[in-house]
Amino acid sequence: MNKILYNIIWLIFDKFFILFLQFVVGVKIANYYGADLYGKYSYAISLVAFSEIFFELMNPRVIKKFYTEDSYNNIVYNISFFRNIMAFLLFFVPIILKLFFTIDNLLFYMLLLICFDNILNSTTFGIENFFEYKLESKRIVVSNNIVKTISYILQYICMILNMEILIIPITRCFGSIIRVFILKHQYKVNYLKNSKELKKKFDKNLILKIIDESKFLWISFVAFLIYTQIDKIMINYYLGEKEVGIYTVGVQLSSILAILIGPIQNSVFPKMLELYRKDYKKYYNFYLLSNTVITQLYLVLTVLSIITLKYLFRYVYSDEYLPAMNVYNILAFSVFVKAIGALQTSHVTIKNIVKKSFYKTLVGLILNIILNNILIPKYGINGAALATLLTQFFVLIFLDFFIKEYREHAFIQLKSFNSFYLLKMFKNRRV
Structure with missing residues (x-):
């Protein structure tokens, strides 16, 4: 348990450090370049x-089920190789689109640079996944903080020099190059001390096996990705790029509220997997306790964040971003819903009952597109936020009560609202 908490603390530190940099530099950049x-x-x-969509053909949680003391290096190499090939192929997509469709030059160069950054990030994906599995996120955090510091300093200098916005993805790529060297060095020093382990072997069967076990999670992820990104595409279609910029600020603020969810998910998963293999009763109690803590924590954080933002927003962003406050107020509750269901993907992955997740997310995708089409023209960017909240609630909470295999975690999520139950669990643990 101490190792889990230690890992969570490092991941949270990473999030808060990047948050600090965003407020010192990132906000200035958003204000400087305008909506x-x-x-x-x-x-x-x-x-x-x-x-x-292509990267998630190999689900990160499924990959962690394949690690052993003897095969970890082979898995790290193969999953990184697979993602690298995907990223390399996707790099040519903007070029093909430019040849056949009308894309302004600035957007085209942005797309190319962000796609190149994808190639750099995919190079170390296997190493990061393995470090997460070993609960050694400290190594990832250190590299991230070094890179982000350098990147944001460069962005700030370039802003002072009145350089174009294209410099942001350029510095992002530069930082990713440094990150690749740091993570590869850490992995080599700590896990490849024996020269024999340096041998790399392409294993098609391993890749296909992981993809096969990931297929339902992948289909669910595809639908989820579409309905979490389609809002900006539809805002751009109905309202324009300025509204996308304002809406993005609201989304970024909501991601600050969600800062704890990812670290908790990544750190708790190995423990859940361990307990499930040993004692299901202990697994169930651990799942219930963890989910209750997350739910109660986010119930408080959601309310406090809305109150705090009301007084602080004007001191951070320029007036043209003021509509982002209402977007945040809606998305904050969407984050709360996401926190309630934070561990359900881990649960269905461990129990290998992921098949019906596809149907859930497909329903969510269709619902979200319908809601966006209805609410954006009527309520603008607030309508997009409302569509996200309603979809998240329907998919992550409501629908699970009507699926037999998912009813167990649906009731766990319901029990997580009981503050007295949380106190009782902690009391029993002390006894």
């Missing part, structure tokens, strides 16, 4: 985000 240019950059990121 129009910043909206174009955000739109480019949303388009490239769909590349995750």
